[in-house]
Every structure is written in structure tokens, then in C-alpha cells.
Amino acid sequence: MGFAKIIIHWTAGGYKPNSTDLKHYHYLIDGNGNVNHGIYKPEDNLNCNDGKYAAHTGGGNTGAIGVAMCGMLGFKNKGSVGAYPLKSKQVEACFKLCAELCKKYNIPVENVWTHYEFGKNHPTTTSAGKIDIIYLPPYPNVKANEVGGFIRNKIRWYYERL
Numbered sequence: 001m002g003f004a005k006i007i008i009h010w011t012a013g014g015y016k017p018n019s020t021d022l023k024h025y026h027y028l029i030d031g032n033g034n035v036n037h038g039i040y041k042p043e044d045n046l047n048c049n050d051g052k053y054a055a056h057t058g059g060g061n062t063g064a065i066g067v068a069m070c071g072m073l074g075f076k077n078k079g080s081v082g083a084y085p086l087k088s089k090q091v092e093a094c095f096k097l098c099a100e101l102c103k104k105y106n107i108p109v110e111n112v113w114t115h116y117e118f119g120k121n122h123p124t125t126t127s128a129g130k131i132d133i134i135y136l137p138p139y140p141n142v143k144a145n146e147v148g149g150f151i152r153n154k155i156r157w158y159y160e161r162l
């Protein structure tokens with residue numbers, strides 16, 4: 001079995017990944033837009049039964065690549081985003097990385113979801129109620145329920161240019 005999906009997160013931390021973040025995601029885009037590699041490789045999530053995998057999406061880790069943008073510590077809502085709102089160069093780097101991963105692992109862009117979307121679609125998992133990603137600071141007019149579709153369109157744009 002190959003990879004089924006990519007789940008996009010924010011870390012709810014600062015602009016640099018900490019040691020916990022590096023355990024939980026395969027790729028982490030820091031505040032400078034640089035891609036950091038986590039401790040586990042995507043291939044480690046093809047089989048999660050050995051306990052050696054990046055636990056990023058409760059109820060959905062098997063066959064799932066976890067991509068996180070570093071930031072959003074202290075986010076409460078659109079009017080109170082905290083001191084580490086995701087930056088434009090950071091979110092664009094994330095969309096581009098996801099396009100590259102879709103191509104490399106033959107994952108349809110339709111199978112890229114935010115953690116928020118996964119939780120909504122799997123209400124009995126621990127991912128239910130997750131708020132990453134209900135708000136994209138560089139695109140403040142995109143509504144919570146539209147963020148996932150917005151991101152997939154962005155990824156398609158990058159995919160077509162690879």
C-alpha cells in the first residue's frame with residue numbers, strides 16, 4: 001500500500017520547530033520558509049504498528065504524510081492571532097512542498113486535507129475539533145470552511161508548474 005493522503009497542520013508553536021514538533025511531523029516549514037525534515041520519514045507511516053512513525057493526525061496516521069507550518073502560538077481567533085502568525089513565504093513554501101510530495105508519491109491533490117478537515121470528516125477520532133487550519137493569516141478573507149479548498153487550488157497551481 002502506498003501513501004493515501006497528506007495532512008497539513010500548524011504547530012501552534014513559534015517560528016522554529018522544537019524537538020516535539022520534529023517527532024510529530026515529516027516536514028516542518030519554519031518562519032523563513034525553509035523546509036525542515038522531521039525525525040521520521042514519510043515511509044515510516046506506511047506501517048504504524050511498530051510505533052515508529054510521526055503521530056500527527058489521530059485516527060489517520062497510516063499512509064499519511066504530515067506537513068506542518070511552524071507558528072500560531074497563542075492563536076485565538078481572527079482578531080487575536082498571537083505573536084507568530086503564519087507568513088506568506090511560509091504558506092507558499094508549504095503549498096509548493098505539498099505539490100512536490102503529491103508528484104513524488106503519486107497522491108492526488110484531492111487527498112491533501114487540513115487537520116481541521118480530517119477531524120470534521122472523522123468525528124470519532126482525536127482529530128475532531130482540531131483548529132489547524134481554520135485561518136490563513138496571509139489570506140484573511142478565506143473562511144474557515146474554505147481554507148482546505150483554497151489550499152488545494154494553490155497546490156494545483158504549483159503542481160502544474162513542476
Ligand SMILES: [Zn+2]
Pocket residue numbers: 008009010056115130132
Ligand atoms: Zn494538526
